[in-house]
Amino acid sequence: MAQPNDRLDQVVREARRNAEQRAAGYREQALKMFPWVCGVCARSFTHANLQLLEVHHKNGNHDDNPPDGSNWELLCTYCHEHEHSKLKDLAGRDAAQPASAPATFNPFADLKARLAAKKSQ
Secondary structure (H helix, E strand, O other): OHHHHHHHHHHHHHHHHHHHHHHHHHHHHHHHHHHOOOOOOEEEOOOOHHHHEEEOOOOOOOOOOOOOOOOEEEEEHHHHHOOOHHHHOOOOOOOOOOOOOEEEEEEEEOOHHHHHHHHHH
């Protein structure tokens, strides 16, 4: 009898395999197309440290892989992480809009009074 998690494990393995195949495809294309230099800090790479050079999708869509490489840039691990951390910092925030007011509702504000009233009944 199959375990309940067997199907889930199979789906996860399949998704990872597909992602790895997709990543290998565009990574290999980008490494053939572009010089092995970080697009931000200009650090050069060789076969010895090539694992530190990553493909960054300029528009953030990892499924947008045009054959001309127009959505890719090669970034070192550090610059790539920095690019993504900038996006995380900006997520949900717009500098043009003022910060929203903090929540003021307190569901327990009159709890003591309610409990006292309940006891007196």
